Amino acid sequence: MELKRARPGQTNRWFAIVPMGYLAVTVGIPLLIITAYSFLSRPDLGVGVKWEFTPISYVRIFVQERLDGTTGLDVRYLKVIWNSFLYSGISTVTTLVLAIPVAVWIATRQAKYRYLLVLLVTLPFWTSILIRTYAIRQLLDEKGVLGQVTSFLGLGDNFQILYTPTATVIGLTFTSLPFMILPIYASAERFDFRLAEAAYDLGAKKWSALFRVLLPSISPGIFAGIALVFIPGLGSFLAADMLGGGKTNMIANVVANNFGQARNWPFGSALSVFLCLLTLFFTLLISMKTRKKTEAKK
Amino acid sequence: MMMVSQKKIGVRIVAIAAALLLLSSCSSSTKDAAESTSAAFPTAQGGELNLYNWTNYIDPEQLKAFTAETGIKVNLDTFDSNETLLAKLQSGATGYDVIVPSDYMVAQMVELGLLEDIGVSSFPNGKNIDPNFMEVYWDKGRNFSAPYMYGTTGIAVNTTDAAANKITSWKDFFNADSLTSVDVLKDQTEVVSAALRASGVAAADLCTTDKTKYVAAQKILDGFKPKVIDSDGGIERMVKESSMVRMAWNGSVNRMVTDNPKIKYVFPTEGLNFWADNLAVPKGAKNIDNAKIFINWMLSPKEGAAATNFTGYGNAVLGSGEFMLPSIKSDPGINVSPENAKLVSPTPNCSTEARDLYTQLFTSWTSNQ
Amino acid sequence: MKTRKLVNLRSFPLFSTVSYLTFFILYAPIALVIAYSFNVNRTAQIWTGFSTKWYMDVLTNDDIVKAVKNSLIVALPATILATTLALAATLGLQRMGRKGNTVSIILLGAPLIIPEIVLAVGSLCFFLFIGLPIGFIGLVVAHTAFCIPFAMLPIRARLVSLEASSFEAAADLGANEWNIFKRVTLPLLAPGVLAGALLAFAISFDDFITSFFVSGPGSTTLPVYIFGMIRSNVTPAINALSTMLLIGTGGILFMSYALNQDRKK
Numbered sequence: 043m044e045l046k047r048a049r050p051g052q053t054n055r056w057f058a059i060v061p062m063g064y065l066a067v068t069v070g071i072p073l074l075i076i077t078a079y080s081f082l083s084r085p086d087l088g089v090g091v092k093w094e095f096t097p098i099s100y101v102r103i104f105v106q107e108r109l110d111g112t113t114g115l116d117v118r119y120l121k122v123i124w125n126s127f128l129y130s131g132i133s134t135v136t137t138l139v140l141a142i143p144v145a146v147w148i149a150t151r152q153a154k155y156r157y158l159l160v161l162l163v164t165l166p167f168w169t170s171i172l173i174r175t176y177a178i179r180q181l182l183d184e185k186g187v188l189g190q191v192t193s194f195l196g197l198g199d200n201f202q203i204l205y206t207p208t209a210t211v212i213g214l215t216f217t218s219l220p221f222m223i224l225p226i227y228a229s230a231e232r233f234d235f236r237l238a239e240a241a242y243d244l245g246a247k248k249w250s251a252l253f254r255v256l257l258p259s260i261s262p263g264i265f266a267g268i269a270l271v272f273i274p275g276l277g278s279f280l281a282a283d284m285l286g287g288g289k290t291n292m293i294a295n296v297v298a299n300n301f302g303q304a305r306n307w308p309f310g311s312a313l314s315v316f317l318c319l320l321t322l323f324f325t326l327l328i329s330m331k332t333r334k335k336t337e338a339k340k
Numbered sequence: 341m342m343m344v345s346q347k348k349i350g351v352r353i354v355a356i357a358a359a360l361l362l363l364s365s366c367s368s369s370t371k372d373a374a375e376s377t378s379a380a381f382p383t384a385q386g387g388e389l390n391l392y393n394w395t396n397y398i399d400p401e402q403l404k405a406f407t408a409e410t411g412i413k414v415n416l417d418t419f420d421s422n423e424t425l426l427a428k429l430q431s432g433a434t435g436y437d438v439i440v441p442s443d444y445m446v447a448q449m450v451e452l453g454l455l456e457d458i459g460v461s462s463f464p465n466g467k468n469i470d471p472n473f474m475e476v477y478w479d480k481g482r483n484f485s486a487p488y489m490y491g492t493t494g495i496a497v498n499t500t501d502a503a504a505n506k507i508t509s510w511k512d513f514f515n516a517d518s519l520t521s522v523d524v525l526k527d528q529t530e531v532v533s534a535a536l537r538a539s540g541v542a543a544a545d546l547c548t549t550d551k552t553k554y555v556a557a558q559k560i561l562d563g564f565k566p567k568v569i570d571s572d573g574g575i576e577r578m579v580k581e582s583s584m585v586r587m588a589w590n591g592s593v594n595r596m597v598t599d600n601p602k603i604k605y606v607f608p609t610e611g612l613n614f615w616a617d618n619l620a621v622p623k624g625a626k627n628i629d630n631a632k633i634f635i636n637w638m639l640s641p642k643e644g645a646a647a648t649n650f651t652g653y654g655n656a657v658l659g660s661g662e663f664m665l666p667s668i669k670s671d672p673g674i675n676v677s678p679e680n681a682k683l684v685s686p687t688p689n690c691s692t693e694a695r696d697l698y699t700q701l702f703t704s705w706t707s708n709q
Numbered sequence: 710m711k712t713r714k715l716v717n718l719r720s721f722p723l724f725s726t727v728s729y730l731t732f733f734i735l736y737a738p739i740a741l742v743i744a745y746s747f748n749v750n751r752t753a754q755i756w757t758g759f760s761t762k763w764y765m766d767v768l769t770n771d772d773i774v775k776a777v778k779n780s781l782i783v784a785l786p787a788t789i790l791a792t793t794l795a796l797a798a799t800l801g802l803q804r805m806g807r808k809g810n811t812v813s814i815i816l817l818g819a820p821l822i823i824p825e826i827v828l829a830v831g832s833l834c835f836f837l838f839i840g841l842p843i844g845f846i847g848l849v850v851a852h853t854a855f856c857i858p859f860a861m862l863p864i865r866a867r868l869v870s871l872e873a874s875s876f877e878a879a880a881d882l883g884a885n886e887w888n889i890f891k892r893v894t895l896p897l898l899a900p901g902v903l904a905g906a907l908l909a910f911a912i913s914f915d916d917f918i919t920s921f922f923v924s925g926p927g928s929t930t931l932p933v934y935i936f937g938m939i940r941s942n943v944t945p946a947i948n949a950l951s952t953m954l955l956i957g958t959g960g961i962l963f964m965s966y967a968l969n970q971d972r973k974k
Contacts, residue, residue: 058801058813061794061857065816068854072831073823075838086692088452089427090837109554109700118707140734143727150721161966166735168908168962170915172932173951176939177738180745180948185580186754187741205568219735252721277824279918284939288526288569289709294826301830301922303423303528304699311834314827325822390926395941400771415927416772418937428925431837435844435926572940580752 073318080311091307099312119296119313123320126292129207129282130275133214137222137271138264145226145263146256149233160227167220175280178213179204182285205287213281218274222267229263230256262332269328273321293317381464381636382629384410389630392417392425392436394617397489399650406637412630420572429454434624437631443616444689446485447478455484456621458632465639473656476616477686485618486635487656489591489647492684493530493613494673495606496574496593501584509609510538514564516585521567523574523586528702530587530613533688535560535701537610543685547694554697561705569706578603590673591652597671605673607680613687616656739955746948753945763949773950776934783848783920783930784913790849791856791913792864792906796898798857799864820855828855829922836923844925851923852913859912860905863965867901900968907965911958 080099082091106116148159166174182188182204192201203209238255246254279294286295293313300310391398395418403414417436419425422445429439429449441449449455460466461474461482473487474480495513497504503519506512514535516522524531533546535557541548567583575592577583579599588596593605619638621631637643644657645664652668661669668674676684690698745753749760767773802813820828832851836843841850880889895902917932924933931954938947 055801055804055806055809057797058805058809061798061801062813062816064794065819065854065857068832068835068850069816069819069823069828072828072835075834076827076831079834087448089423089430106700109551109558109697118704121707140727140731143721143724144731146721147724147728161963162732163735164966165959165962166739168911168915169739169955169958170917170932170951172915172917172935173742173955174739176935176947176951177742180754181738181741183582183754185582185752189754202567216734216738219731223731273822274824277826279826287567289565289706291706294824297826297830301427301833303421304703305423306699307834310830314824314830317824318827321822321824392926395937415775417926417929418941420937420940428843431833431843431925434842573943576752576943580755 076311076314079308080315082308084306084308089301089305089307096308099306099308100316102309103312103316122291122293122296123316125207125290126276126278129211129214129290129292130272130278132211133218133275134222134268134272136211136215137219138267140219141222141226141267142260142264144223145230145260148223148227149230150235156231160224163220163223163227167224171217171280174217175213175284178209178216179284182209182212204285205289207286207290209285209287210282210290210292213285214275214278217281218271221270221274225266225270226260226263228266229260233259265328265332269325273324273328276320276324277317382632384412384630384633386411387627387630388413388415388437389627389634390415390417390435390437391634392419392428392439394418394440395420397440397617397651399646402643402646402650405646406634410630410633410637412633414634429622434622435626436622437625437627438634439620439622440488440617441485441620442687443476443478443618444687446618446620447689449620450479450484454623456623456625456628457483458621458628458635459483460486460635460639463632463636463639465636468639468641468644468658470656470658473616478689479618485620486639488617488619488638489651489653489655490614490616491653492590492607492673493525493587493615493687494590494593495608496578496586496588496596496603497606498578498581498584498600498603500602504584507585507606510534511560511610513585513587513608514538514560517563517565517567520585521583523568523570523577523583524566525574525587526569526571528698529687531561531705532557532698532701533613534587534608537608537612540610543611546685546688547690549691549693549697551697554701558701558704561701562708564705565709569709575599589653590671593673594652594668594671598667607676607683609683611683611685614684615687742948743952743955746945746952748945748948751944753943753948763945764953766946767949767953770946773931773934776929776931779845779928780914780930780932782845783852783928784910786849787852787856787913788860788906788910790853791909792860792902794853795857795860795864795905795909796902799861799868800894803868817858817861821858825855825918829919832919833922842925843923844928847923847925848920848928848930851919852916855916855919856909856912860909863904863908863968864898864901867898867904871897904965904968907961907968911961911965915954915958 079091081095081097083094083096083098085092102116103119104116105113106118107113144163148156148163151159180186184192184202184204188203189201203212233256237259238252241250241255276292277294278292279298282290282292282295283298294317297310297313297317300306300313304310389412391403391414393416397418398416400416403416407413419428422442425439425441426445426449429436430452446455461469463486466482469482469487473490474482476482479485495507495510497507499505501520503516507516513522532554536546536548536553537543538560539553539556541553541557545553568577574583574586574588575596578586578588578596581600588605590605593603596603597605619635621628621635625631638647639657641657641659642663644655644660645662647653648655648660648668649663649665652671652674654674688694745756746763747759747761748756749758749762750756798813798817802810805813828851832847833843836847836850841847915932916930917936920930920933921936924930929937931950935947935950935954938950
């Protein structure tokens with residue numbers, strides 16, 4: 043593809059060099075350093091790294107020398123990685139189930155209300171994730187509203203959700219909802235209902251007409267939503283930290299711990315690199331799938 | 341309104357003299373205390389002081405009083421763990437003038453050359469330092485640090501809960517999760533050392549590199565599934581009875597008792613950790629003179645007592661007793677009986693090898709929750 | 710048309726129920742936070758009476774005021790820098806070749822895709838490596854980076870919606886590139902730029918993880934401070950502070966959104 047013919051007012055491409063350079067330095071170099079650190083050793087004293095090359099940090103993710111002297115598969119971090127997939131996955135499915143109806147519903151409202159509804163969906167998304175996670179914590183506290191509701195429902199006092207993996211998943215779901223609703227809505231808004239009407243006219247039942255025509259049409263939005271919920275969910279920190287009671291650990295929590303109390307920066311870096319690779323993998327996967335779909339449509 | 345503090349404890353100095361002897365028992369080399377007395381002690385000339393302290397570990401009113409008396413403005417930043425403190429310092433954060441590291445962290449910082457040698461013991465108020473706190477292993481002769489608050493880490497129980505009320509040892513504690521709601525600190529040193537003690541390891545061996553001892557401790561931790569693993573929010577949870585048992589600093593318990601008198605502090609029979617926090621000056625601090633003035637000021641009996649009254653932990657300043665609140669002086673967790681005093685030993689400050697074993701055990705345990 | 714029973718294909722009863730439920734889910738926890746901020750009891754979840762004392766508490770707390778100032782000291786430069794860079798990037802990207810485009814998309818997407826924890830510890834290590842003391846400068850540098858992609862969104866959307874005709878008309882009238890830029894491009898893009906700036910500001914102000922790792926002496930920002938409060942001293946003061954923060958950044962984002970929507974009408 044050749045350079046687009048310059049139209050007036052388009053300035054020139056060097057305008058973009060400075061910002062790209064800035065990003066390359068402030069994002070690219072830290073990533074390089076983290077990758078470098080992941081291959082270094084721990085210092086004898088204090089925090090940071092010692093400039094001695096070793097791949098042991100990566101090995102440590104999978105293998106450990108146990109206390110009884112044997113070396114074997116280390117399930118601890120595999121568990122953490124699995125947990126990250128599980129919690130993020132569940133929250134993705136949950137948000138998807140809720141978001142499709144909401145997105146379609148908003149798309150079928152009158153135009154003047156749509157703007158307001160979309161705003162209502164967007165607002166929480168833009169507020170501090172710290173506060174929203176804290177809000178879930180207060181909500182799920184068994185001595186608060188939840189406790190009163192569960193007592194009322196006969197589930198007994200002290201119905202414990204907070205400080206369990208369930209609470210973490212609830213937190214993830216709550217904070218990711220807007221990310222799932224908005225892309226699906228963007229797709230749904232463009233859907234031409236006359237297509238569904240045509241299907242209906244040709245004899246399809248109502249729901250069948252809708253789902254066999256509507257769903258494929260909004261699938262780009264669905265994929266986008268899945269990408270926006272699942273991938274950041276893998277790297278989530280606050281949900282598990284504030285709602286998990288110290289017992290739910292996702293990858294980000296272990297990374298933070300290794301840059302804190304555990305004082306193992308190389309290991310924390312190795313895990314970070316691992317998390318990044320996972321993130322990249324799924325991003326590419328979803329973007330390829332989306333491209334296939336758009337190409338197939340042509 | 342008194343702000344809640346996580347770490348609140350006061351201990352009658354005489355009662356824990358035994359523990360302190362343990363602290364000062366090893367090594368004989370003492371830094372020459374005659375050094376650094378040549379320069380006159382600085383006088384307050386206004387300016388600023390950047391204080392880096394644990395969250396809620398000093399009364400804002402006390403800082404205001406300091407400013408009123410000296411004209412020095414205090415900027416307070418907070419941290420939540422010694423390792424965070426160390427990481428910040430080593431990351432080149434050069435703006436702090438006074439920091440508050442715990443015992444073992446002072447030792448490490450001295451070794452890393454991160455602290456200024458300010459000769460605390462030769463300050464005008466240096467004479468107020470309790471002799472029991474002078475020859476501590478992390479700073480013999482008190483050149484780098486002044487004592488701040490100290491305390492023990494034991495068990496808080498709600499006496500109205502049958503299972504909780506029966507707890508007298510760490511072994512009981514680690515078994516209580518199946519009977520009632522138990523919280524624990526998110527501190528690998530505290531958790532692992534408690535498990536080691538419960539498995540029969542003596543206080544002197546808590547830094548062992550003998551893996552079989554850790555295997556035994558692991559067996560104890562294997563079945564232990566507490567309700568919450570968190571160093572924060574414990575007071576609140578115990579007070580509103582979300583939890584009935586908690587591994588807690590005795591000052592937290594002092595605070596819990598104020599709001600919920602059914603709670604009591606237990607000294608586990610296998611022994612418990614004693615820790616001491618300190619005021620120190622990082623190398624390259626910009627306002628060294630103001631830092632010295634502040635530290636000296638904190639070593640006066642009135643100010644030492646003010647800190648105790650706010651945090652609820654003991655201080656090592658002679659003569660502060662007369663300024664302390666009666667509620668603090670009468671707290672059994674603070675006013676320690678001789679039998680309980682025998683159970684106290686310093687928090688283990690281990691070699692990297694031993695610490696790695698702690699980390700390994702702790703990580704295995706948390707990942708199995 | 711066949712005469713089957715007339716069905717409104719646009720209405721799904723279940724969908725509206727789910728939608729109302731979802732909106733409730735979205736706002737109930739936040740409403741709760743706001744409600745609890747008026748609880749006179751120290752333990753937020755146990756309601757004992759109405760009071761605004763926690764708001765007074767927050768407003769008279771020097772440390773909180775300082776934290777707010779710190780957040781502003783970081784957010785304002787970061788916003789200006791990020792928006793400027795975003796504007797430059799948006800304009801320059803129009804003329805980028807394919808390779809340049811790909812690289813740019815990757816660089817712009819990176820702060821959004823890469824987990825923030827990784828960027829946060831990475832920035833920490835980076836600053837340590839180059840000897841930049843952590844604190845305000847480091848915070849502004851790091852915040853600017855992840856604000857650029859956000860600032861770009863409204864600007865790009867605005868640019869796309871502009872018609873080429875405005876530019877061509879100006880060119881026809883003899884204006885050179887620079888003049889076109891100054892007197893046509895910028896004014897037309899202005900609402901988008903403003904929207905982008907507001908977005909960047911809110912993102913920076915609300916940021917937690919990066920600020921947590923990169924903050925230094927005297928530069929504790931408000932979210933980091935709140936995190937400390939949640940960790941150590943849980944009272945409805947946190948709720949009061951959170952409410953104020955919600956209204957503050959919510960208001961800003963509302964404005965940004967409104968500005969952006971204007972052009973659609």
